[in-house]
Amino acid sequence: MSRTINKQRAVYLYQQVVDLIKDMQQHGTLNAGEKLPSLRAMAQKLSVSIPTVQQAYQELERQGVVSAREKSGFYLNAAVLPCNQPKRSRLARSPVAVNKQALIEQVFDGLHQPGVIPLGIANPVAVSATDKVLSRTMRKVMNAAGDQAINYGPLDGFAPLKKEIIGRYLDFAIGVNSDELIITNGAQEALNIALQCVTQMGDIVAIESPCYFGIIEMIESLGLKAIEIPMCPEEGVCADDLARAFAEHDIKACIFSTTISNPLGSQMSDERRQQLVRMIEERGAVLIEDDVYGELAYEHSHAKPAQYFSRKGQVITCSSLSKTAAPSYRVGWMIAGKYAAQARRLKRAISCSSSLMNQWTLYEFMSSGDYDKNLRTLRQRLALNKERMRALVLQHFPEKTRMTNPKGGCVLWLQLPSQYDVIELFHLALDAGISITPGSIFSATDKYRQCVRLSYGIPWSDKVEVAVARLGALCQQVRKG
Structure with missing residues (x-):
C-alpha cells in the first residue's frame, strides 16, 4: 500500500x-x-x-x-451502486391448489445436466473441501465397525449422532429428549413427515412467498392448499399479512425458515421470531420450521431456532447436514415433540430407517471438531462469493435489476424489469451451458416471472465470472418490446 x-x-x-x-x-x-x-x-x-x-x-x-x-x-462489500431490494409481493386473497410439478421437473432436469456451470443449484458444500475428510472418516468407521456399519440402523436414528445433535440444541438452551428427535433421509423427508403429522388432504398451509420449490411440490403431492405470505427480503415473513391470513382462513400449519430463508436469504430478529411463534401457537396452528440454512448465517453462527420460543409445543423443527457437510449422505432430522409417535410411524412406513454408515460417518465428523472447523471456512467462503456475485450482477445485468443482499445461505434473488422473459432466459442459458433457476417455480401461483435465483455456492473461478457475464448478455435476447 x-x-x-x-x-x-x-x-x-x-x-x-x-x-x-x-x-x-x-x-x-x-x-x-x-x-x-x-x-x-x-x-x-x-x-x-x-x-x-x-x-x-x-x-x-x-x-x-x-x-x-x-x-x-x-x-x-460490492460497490454501492443503484440496486434496490426486490419488491415484496402482495398477500394472496385465497389459498390455491398447487399445480407446479411439470415446470419443476423441467427445471430440475435442466439443473442436473452434466457439464453446465451450476448457478441454479443451492449446494453450498461445493465451496468447501469436506470430501477428503469424510472419505477418511468413512474408512475409519468401516475399519472399526465392520459389518455392523452396513446393517440396517435403528428406526429413529444412530444414537450417538442423535446425542451430538441434541447437544448442539443445548447451546441454545433447548432441551430435546432423544425420543423426540428422529433421523430422516434429509430435511425433505422430515418436512414431508411433519406435514403429514399435522394436516389432512385439502387443509390450508401457509408458506413463504417466494418459497423453496421443494416445499411447493410437496404440498401438491399431499393434496394440500397453499396460502402465500409475503416475505421482506431482509426480515422474513410479514407478520401483519400472516395475521390477516389467519383471520380469513383456517390455516392448519405454516412452513417458514426464520433463521436463513431460501431464496431470499432473509433472517428474522429474535423479537420478530418470538412474535411469529406466539401468533401461530395462539391460533392453534403448527409451525414447521425449515432450518437447513441456519448454520450458514454470515455474522452469527446460528440464530436461535423458532423452537426456542415455543411455549405450547406447536413447533416442529426440521434440518439436515446436506447444506453444511454432505448432500449425498441424505442425513436430516426432525424435532417432532408431541408428534414423535406419529412421526415415527410415518418414518417406518416411508423409509424404515436411514443409512447407518452415513450417520456414523457424520457423527465422527461432528464429534471430532472437523464439522465446526469446516463450518467456519464455509461461511467465510460463501460470504466472499456473495460479494463477488453481487458485483458481477451489478456490472453485467440490465439496468434497474433488483437484487437481494442475503444474510446467509448461498443464493441471490434477482428481479429483472418487466420486459424480460426469465423462462426464455432459462432455456437460452441452458443451451449456453449455464443453469439458473427461474423465479416462477418459487410460487404456488404465477408470481415471480421476472425473477431468477443465482447460486454462489460453487467453487469460484474465471468460468463462473464468464458465465455471469454471459447471462447478462443473454438478458438482451429475451427483452420484449
Missing part, C-alpha cells in the same frame, strides 16, 4: 482512511469480498493509531462499504 495519510490536512485522520479505502475500491485495488488488513497491520502501513483505523472501519461499516465478520475481520 503505497498511499499515505497527510497529518497536516484539516481532515480527521479516520476520515482520510475512509476516503483512501473507498478510493481503492473505486479503482479496483481492493475487490469485492476481499479482507481488509487487520487494525494493527493497517495502522502500521498508514502510520496512524489502531483506534483511528478502528473508527474508520466502523464508519465504513455504517456506510455499507464493508462488513464485519465475527472472529474474522472486515471485508469489502
Whole structure:
C-alpha cells in the first residue's frame, strides 16, 4: 500500500482512511469480498493509531462499504451502486391448489445436466473441501465397525449422532429428549413427515412467498392448499399479512425458515421470531420450521431456532447436514415433540430407517471438531462469493435489476424489469451451458416471472465470472418490446 495519510490536512485522520479505502475500491485495488488488513497491520502501513483505523472501519461499516465478520475481520462489500431490494409481493386473497410439478421437473432436469456451470443449484458444500475428510472418516468407521456399519440402523436414528445433535440444541438452551428427535433421509423427508403429522388432504398451509420449490411440490403431492405470505427480503415473513391470513382462513400449519430463508436469504430478529411463534401457537396452528440454512448465517453462527420460543409445543423443527457437510449422505432430522409417535410411524412406513454408515460417518465428523472447523471456512467462503456475485450482477445485468443482499445461505434473488422473459432466459442459458433457476417455480401461483435465483455456492473461478457475464448478455435476447 503505497498511499499515505497527510497529518497536516484539516481532515480527521479516520476520515482520510475512509476516503483512501473507498478510493481503492473505486479503482479496483481492493475487490469485492476481499479482507481488509487487520487494525494493527493497517495502522502500521498508514502510520496512524489502531483506534483511528478502528473508527474508520466502523464508519465504513455504517456506510455499507464493508462488513464485519465475527472472529474474522472486515471485508469489502460490492460497490454501492443503484440496486434496490426486490419488491415484496402482495398477500394472496385465497389459498390455491398447487399445480407446479411439470415446470419443476423441467427445471430440475435442466439443473442436473452434466457439464453446465451450476448457478441454479443451492449446494453450498461445493465451496468447501469436506470430501477428503469424510472419505477418511468413512474408512475409519468401516475399519472399526465392520459389518455392523452396513446393517440396517435403528428406526429413529444412530444414537450417538442423535446425542451430538441434541447437544448442539443445548447451546441454545433447548432441551430435546432423544425420543423426540428422529433421523430422516434429509430435511425433505422430515418436512414431508411433519406435514403429514399435522394436516389432512385439502387443509390450508401457509408458506413463504417466494418459497423453496421443494416445499411447493410437496404440498401438491399431499393434496394440500397453499396460502402465500409475503416475505421482506431482509426480515422474513410479514407478520401483519400472516395475521390477516389467519383471520380469513383456517390455516392448519405454516412452513417458514426464520433463521436463513431460501431464496431470499432473509433472517428474522429474535423479537420478530418470538412474535411469529406466539401468533401461530395462539391460533392453534403448527409451525414447521425449515432450518437447513441456519448454520450458514454470515455474522452469527446460528440464530436461535423458532423452537426456542415455543411455549405450547406447536413447533416442529426440521434440518439436515446436506447444506453444511454432505448432500449425498441424505442425513436430516426432525424435532417432532408431541408428534414423535406419529412421526415415527410415518418414518417406518416411508423409509424404515436411514443409512447407518452415513450417520456414523457424520457423527465422527461432528464429534471430532472437523464439522465446526469446516463450518467456519464455509461461511467465510460463501460470504466472499456473495460479494463477488453481487458485483458481477451489478456490472453485467440490465439496468434497474433488483437484487437481494442475503444474510446467509448461498443464493441471490434477482428481479429483472418487466420486459424480460426469465423462462426464455432459462432455456437460452441452458443451451449456453449455464443453469439458473427461474423465479416462477418459487410460487404456488404465477408470481415471480421476472425473477431468477443465482447460486454462489460453487467453487469460484474465471468460468463462473464468464458465465455471469454471459447471462447478462443473454438478458438482451429475451427483452420484449
